[in-house]
Amino acid sequence: MPRVVVDVTLKPEILDPQGQAILSALGRLGYAGVSGVRQGKHFELDLAEGADEAVVAQIAETLLANPVIEDFTIRRP
Amino acid sequence: MPRVVVDVTLKPEILDPQGQAILSALGRLGYAGVSGVRQGKHFELDLAEGADEAVVAQIAETLLANPVIEDFTIRRP
Amino acid sequence: MPRVVVDVTLKPEILDPQGQAILSALGRLGYAGVSGVRQGKHFELDLAEGADEAVVAQIAETLLANPVIEDFTIRRP
Amino acid sequence: MPRVVVDVTLKPEILDPQGQAILSALGRLGYAGVSGVRQGKHFELDLAEGADEAVVAQIAETLLANPVIEDFTIRRP
Numbered sequence: 497m498p499r500v501v502v503d504v505t506l507k508p509e510i511l512d513p514q515g516q517a518i519l520s521a522l523g524r525l526g527y528a529g530v531s532g533v534r535q536g537k538h539f540e541l542d543l544a545e546g547a548d549e550a551v552v553a554q555i556a557e558t559l560l561a562n563p564v565i566e567d568f569t570i571r572r573p
Numbered sequence: 574m575p576r577v578v579v580d581v582t583l584k585p586e587i588l589d590p591q592g593q594a595i596l597s598a599l600g601r602l603g604y605a606g607v608s609g610v611r612q613g614k615h616f617e618l619d620l621a622e623g624a625d626e627a628v629v630a631q632i633a634e635t636l637l638a639n640p641v642i643e644d645f646t647i648r649r650p
Numbered sequence: 651m652p653r654v655v656v657d658v659t660l661k662p663e664i665l666d667p668q669g670q671a672i673l674s675a676l677g678r679l680g681y682a683g684v685s686g687v688r689q690g691k692h693f694e695l696d697l698a699e700g701a702d703e704a705v706v707a708q709i710a711e712t713l714l715a716n717p718v719i720e721d722f723t724i725r726r727p
Numbered sequence: 728m729p730r731v732v733v734d735v736t737l738k739p740e741i742l743d744p745q746g747q748a749i750l751s752a753l754g755r756l757g758y759a760g761v762s763g764v765r766q767g768k769h770f771e772l773d774l775a776e777g778a779d780e781a782v783v784a785q786i787a788e789t790l791l792a793n794p795v796i797e798d799f800t801i802r803r804p
Binding site for chain 3: 514516517518519520521523524525
């Protein structure tokens with residue numbers, strides 16, 4: 497059964513305060529080697545045998561991401 | 574500047590009601606080809622030049638995931 | 651149209667690394683007056699005229715929270 | 728020790744696909760009495776004795792919400 501992964505992130509120009517909080521925490525905890533953090537959502541979809549994978553983009557646009565403020569990528573894990 | 578991605582998902586034995594809700598919605602909207610959905614978190618970390626990438630696992634275990642209920646994977650995008 | 655709010659939080663005994671990250675960031679940014687942070691999910695449900703509000707608890711248990719690891723509260727805003 | 732709750736929601740004009748997915752799932756599962764669902768984030772902050780509660784709004788604006796796309800409310804639970 498094929499699995500497809502959809503990762504959703506805020507568009508680069510949109511501030512991500514949660515990512516900023518993690519970055520700030522990293523600095524405080526001594527992880528100086530990290531210069532940026534962005535947080536997003538991750539979805540794993542199991543497709544039925546013979547399912548049309550083309551629908552995954554449609555699903556991502558409709559139910560998983562808001563295309564006005566978010567980007568998404570689709571990949572095979 | 575190397576980027577590293579950390580994906581965090583609930584352990585397989587832990588119920589994911591949000592993923593279930595998406596699966597149910599997909600069925601209602603006619604996307605019959607999807608047989609399972611799991612939802613997780615996605616983090617993108619930018620590492621400074623020469624940063625020790627080995628710390629990423631430590632960061633994931635401490636700040637990004639709760640290892641009791643969640644798994645994580647680390648990859649280069 | 652009555653609105654109902656469902657707030658979902660990890661059970662107190664379950665570690666919340668995201669809340670910890672925010673707490674750590676607050677310390678770094680000089681907000682010393684905060685001694686604990688927990689992160690959860692927030693849902694606002696609009697009920698149709700005459701809807702049976704008793705179903706909200708059932709919805710929360712099934713689709714919004716995982717009762718094994720999460721608690722939820724229901725309230726009128 | 729006073730506790731303060733910050734709830735963060737997408738601004739009303741911004742589409743919330745996750746809320747839509749839950750609404751759609753509710754319809755499929757027979758919960759016809761719900762006419763709208765919005766999803767957000769929920770934060771519980773414990774303040775130290777004598778802490779200045781006025782900083783909570785500042786924290787919410789900086790670390791918990793992105794004021795361009797999100798609203799927040801602060802309340803005593």
